[in-house]
Amino acid sequence: MKVYSRTSFPLPVEQLNAMVEWLSGFTENKGSGVTRLLYSEEWLEAQEALKRKMEEGGLDTYYDDTGNLFGRLEGTIDADSTVLTGSHIDSVVNGGKYDGAYGIIASFLAVEHLYRKYGRPSKTIEVVSLCEEEGSRFPLTFWGSGNITGVYKDKDITHIADKSGVSLKEAMNKAGFGRGIHRLPYRENIEAFIELHIEQGSVLEKSCNSLGVVTHIVGQRRYTVSIKGKSNHAGTTPMQDRHDAMTTAAELITYITAKVQKADPHLVATVGKLDATPNVPNVIAEEVSFTLDIRHYDEGMLEKVCAEIFQHFEVVSQEKKVNISFSQWTDVKPVEMDAFLQEKAIGVSTRQQLSFQKMLSGAGHDAQLFGTHCPTSLIFVPSVNGVSHSPEEYTKAEDLTQGVQMLTELLYEMAYDKGGEEK
Amino acid sequence: MKVYSRTSFPLPVEQLNAMVEWLSGFTENKGSGVTRLLYSEEWLEAQEALKRKMEEGGLDTYYDDTGNLFGRLEGTIDADSTVLTGSHIDSVVNGGKYDGAYGIIASFLAVEHLYRKYGRPSKTIEVVSLCEEEGSRFPLTFWGSGNITGVYKDKDITHIADKSGVSLKEAMNKAGFGRGIHRLPYRENIEAFIELHIEQGSVLEKSCNSLGVVTHIVGQRRYTVSIKGKSNHAGTTPMQDRHDAMTTAAELITYITAKVQKADPHLVATVGKLDATPNVPNVIAEEVSFTLDIRHYDEGMLEKVCAEIFQHFEVVSQEKKVNISFSQWTDVKPVEMDAFLQEKAIGVSTRQQLSFQKMLSGAGHDAQLFGTHCPTSLIFVPSVNGVSHSPEEYTKAEDLTQGVQMLTELLYEMAYDKGGEEK
Numbered sequence: 001m002k003v004y005s006r007t008s009f010p011l012p013v014e015q016l017n018a019m020v021e022w023l024s025g026f027t028e029n030k031g032s033g034v035t036r037l038l039y040s041e042e043w044l045e046a047q048e049a050l051k052r053k054m055e056e057g058g059l060d061t062y063y064d065d066t067g068n069l070f071g072r073l074e075g076t077i078d079a080d081s082t083v084l085t086g087s088h089i090d091s092v093v094n095g096g097k098y099d100g101a102y103g104i105i106a107s108f109l110a111v112e113h114l115y116r117k118y119g120r121p122s123k124t125i126e127v128v129s130l131c132e133e134e135g136s137r138f139p140l141t142f143w144g145s146g147n148i149t150g151v152y153k154d155k156d157i158t159h160i161a162d163k164s165g166v167s168l169k170e171a172m173n174k175a176g177f178g179r180g181i182h183r184l185p186y187r188e189n190i191e192a193f194i195e196l197h198i199e200q201g202s203v204l205e206k207s208c209n210s211l212g213v214v215t216h217i218v219g220q221r222r223y224t225v226s227i228k229g230k231s232n233h234a235g236t237t238p239m240q241d242r243h244d245a246m247t248t249a250a251e252l253i254t255y256i257t258a259k260v261q262k263a264d265p266h267l268v269a270t271v272g273k274l275d276a277t278p279n280v281p282n283v284i285a286e287e288v289s290f291t292l293d294i295r296h297y298d299e300g301m302l303e304k305v306c307a308e309i310f311q312h313f314e315v316v317s318q319e320k321k322v323n324i325s326f327s328q329w330t331d332v333k334p335v336e337m338d339a340f341l342q343e344k345a346i347g348v349s350t351r352q353q354l355s356f357q358k359m360l361s362g363a364g365h366d367a368q369l370f371g372t373h374c375p376t377s378l379i380f381v382p383s384v385n386g387v388s389h390s391p392e393e394y395t396k397a398e399d400l401t402q403g404v405q406m407l408t409e410l411l412y413e414m415a416y417d418k419g420g421e422e423k
Numbered sequence: 424m425k426v427y428s429r430t431s432f433p434l435p436v437e438q439l440n441a442m443v444e445w446l447s448g449f450t451e452n453k454g455s456g457v458t459r460l461l462y463s464e465e466w467l468e469a470q471e472a473l474k475r476k477m478e479e480g481g482l483d484t485y486y487d488d489t490g491n492l493f494g495r496l497e498g499t500i501d502a503d504s505t506v507l508t509g510s511h512i513d514s515v516v517n518g519g520k521y522d523g524a525y526g527i528i529a530s531f532l533a534v535e536h537l538y539r540k541y542g543r544p545s546k547t548i549e550v551v552s553l554c555e556e557e558g559s560r561f562p563l564t565f566w567g568s569g570n571i572t573g574v575y576k577d578k579d580i581t582h583i584a585d586k587s588g589v590s591l592k593e594a595m596n597k598a599g600f601g602r603g604i605h606r607l608p609y610r611e612n613i614e615a616f617i618e619l620h621i622e623q624g625s626v627l628e629k630s631c632n633s634l635g636v637v638t639h640i641v642g643q644r645r646y647t648v649s650i651k652g653k654s655n656h657a658g659t660t661p662m663q664d665r666h667d668a669m670t671t672a673a674e675l676i677t678y679i680t681a682k683v684q685k686a687d688p689h690l691v692a693t694v695g696k697l698d699a700t701p702n703v704p705n706v707i708a709e710e711v712s713f714t715l716d717i718r719h720y721d722e723g724m725l726e727k728v729c730a731e732i733f734q735h736f737e738v739v740s741q742e743k744k745v746n747i748s749f750s751q752w753t754d755v756k757p758v759e760m761d762a763f764l765q766e767k768a769i770g771v772s773t774r775q776q777l778s779f780q781k782m783l784s785g786a787g788h789d790a791q792l793f794g795t796h797c798p799t800s801l802i803f804v805p806s807v808n809g810v811s812h813s814p815e816e817y818t819k820a821e822d823l824t825q826g827v828q829m830l831t832e833l834l835y836e837m838a839y840d841k842g843g844e845e846k
Contacts, residue, residue, distance in 0.1 A: 201659025218658060222704055232809060234693035234716045235641060235785030236624025239684050246694050250676035257670045261662050270657035271669050272704045274697060281645055281695045281714035291704035293657045362658030386655060 013397040024097040033094040033391030037137035039171040057112035064185040066147040067131035067177040075124040085194040086128035092136045096393020103196045110408040121415035145366035147185035149373035193370035194377045202386030210402040211356035212380035213345045216297030217368045222330035223292040228323040231286035246285035269294040297334045338375035348409045436820040447520040456517040456814030460560035462594040480535035487608040489570040490554035490600040498547040508617040509551035519816020526619045533831040544838035568789035570608035572796035616793035617800045625809035633825040634779035635803035639720030640791045645753035646715045651746040654709035669708035692717040720757045761798035771832045
């Protein structure tokens with residue numbers, strides 16, 4: 001059977017792999033994965049190199065004043081309304097070659113191919129290399145997409161600095177941005193944003209699918225739970241007389257885990273950090289604090305489960321005669337991906353016989369910010385062993401290729417005339 | 424009703440309190456409780472001052488070569504066989520005024536009173552100020568009683584040093600000990616050892632008893648339990664795919680607590696220390712290690728419960744697909760106090776209408792080492808709020824007094840002729 005694909009092209013695996021390697025070369029600490037922090041020298045070199053590559057591919061390039069880089073193919077019929085595609089160029093410290101970078105590379109290869117094969121689209125397509133998503137250098141995330149979508153519009157960044165005390169503004173200015181030279185980042189003319197990204201989990205690997213069409217990016221709540229008990233002698237205090245912060249913490253963690261597992265298969269909760277005081281073997285713990293990270297695609301579910309967990313805290317607090325308090329420090333709402341774009345992505349995958357599934361994104365992505373601003377689609381390719389934020393991050397070339405293939409077709413359907421033929 | 428007491432004497436509370444204050448004055452860091460570490464200047468000053476006080480009270484004094492100080496009343500009939508009474512002179516860093524010190528003071532006041540009132544006993548009585556029990560300066564405990572009872576006979580102390588690198592031998596020599604000047608510490612002529620000590624728990628305070636006649640000093644086992652799971656993304660890893668070291672630890676701690684509470688009311692288990700890796704909020708914990716301190720007076724019970732706990736570890740390890748290992752680093756056997764001396768102490772308390780109860784010692788004491796060497800009795804007075812090892816350590820004067828009263832009578836019954844009358 002001939003696979004239906006107007007856009008299918010013999011994308012040489014070598015070309016894709018070579019571009020992944022090439023982009024990963026713009027890094028601090030060569031040999032320990034990729035470290036490309038916002039506004040660093042390596043970051044600027046990567047953006048400038050991408051800019052040249054886009055220009056070589058026939059795209060018009062420009063920066064916005066935040067440092068987001070765009071490669072533009074102006075539409076022949078509708079020049080203003082833009083189909084935007086890309087991901088972020090920054091990395092965590094000692095991260096991998098694919099997180100963010102793959103989305104930019106895929107977008108560039110797809111658009112370059114479409115341009116070579118079909119010329120200019122009817123609607124404008126832009127490839128974007130978003131300046132920041134990870135929050136690795138400065139204590140803020142989504143600096144790139146947040147500026148485009150207006151989230152950072154009234155944000156006072158005066159006091160935001162990196163670990164060495166360099167302020168965000170200073171670093172930005174030094175890299176040539178934030179000085180009014182470039183156009184303002186805020187955009188109201190994005191008809192759709194499409195992001196390809198590695199999954200950073202094992203769902204696709206386990207189901208043996210090459211593509212994940214994301215339905216929702218989950219909401220995230222993060223809390224610190226503090227238990228104040230009473231420090232006492234490990235030998236002289238009978239069990240029934242204890243106000244033990246550690247056993248209380250253990251009971252709460254066990255309760256939360258069971259509760260979350262029972263509530264919904266898509267709900268996840270993580271206690272990743274726990275600190276005890278005085279933390280010595282022969283003294284009953286006086287204080288224990290632990291973090292709770294809880295995620296789901298439905299805000300109502302988050303609200304309900306958290307409320308039940310906190311109600312249980314009260315019961316345990318009275319029963320164990322310990323003080324239990326909690327404070328929330330992250331509240332990211334779930335974001336639904338555009339239903340029409342999901343259907344389009346599924347249609348393309350089906351027609352091209354690419355193996356795919358619908359799925360959630362448990363991690364945050366730039367698509368999350370675009371998702372409340374314009375129709376947005378997020379598509380995953382598998383992560384081997386679910387590993388990310390590590391030099392071991394890896395996605396097989398055949399999966400990377402299928403992502404590019406699906407994106408190419410999707411962009412064609414969205415930005416080129418229906419029934420458009422090859423040049 | 425007249426209370427039966429041959430030895431009762433109007434022990435002025437002021438005198439007892441004054442001696443507690445006086446001895447607490449030999450300390451580093453005045454104003455932050457008592458810090459009197461083995462072989463320190465303050466330690467030597469305290470021993471020397473006690474020596475003078477004993478001599479003023481009519482006792483013959485001598486040191487052994489470890490630095491244990493003795494005040495001796497030689498028996499008129501049986502000079503060699505000795506009734507020994509006392510406790511330890513060293514303290515923890517920023518400890519209290521009563522831990523150890525009270526036992527020495529009580530012994531001195533009792534013996535001084537008996538000598539003043541009845542002259543020399545038939546059997547030799549010695550008051551002992553044991554040089555070390557706490558392990559606060561050097562990484563070893565019971566240095567005083569361990570040398571008397573032969574526990575440290577073949578101990579190689581060459582490599583034992585304090586935090587500043589001063590070796591035990593060097594510190595000992597500097598204080599005048601370990602050079603063969605004094606008699607060897609090992610003793611085989613102790614007919615009985617009697618120690619008064621603060622409870623360091625709340626059992627007596629809760630039952631409103633002034634005295635606790637200890638039946639057993641519990642055995643102690645300490646373990647480090649290590650769980651090796653798999654670090655993963657808090658958002659992208661479904662609950663059922665996790666190998667979470669933290670939730671496993673929580674489940675084990677909850678299991679241990681329930682198990683121990685159910686097994687026996689005298690069994691205590693403490694998880695005082697827990698460390699997680701990488702210990703960040705949004706990453707599933709890869710490794711968690713925690714300590715388990717478990718105590719009971721019956722070695723068989725300890726063995727049985729620990730075996731059941733470790734069996735459960737295997738079940739959980741398979742169920743959660745995490746690796747659970749444990750290593751033991753403390754194994755102190757339970758020690759039973761002498762039954763005859765317990766009965767004697769109870770007889771004295773009953774006749775003197777002192778409120779008392781039988782109880783366990785959950786903490787270690789010098790009586791533990793004597794207990795396997797010679798007939799030994801350990802008697803507690805209450806600790807207000809169960810506090811010890813703190814400047815807040817406190818025992819009410821009336822309780823301190825009752826302890827001295829009971830010890831005086833007990834020593835009389837053991838070392839003076841039966842039916843002996845006042846001088």
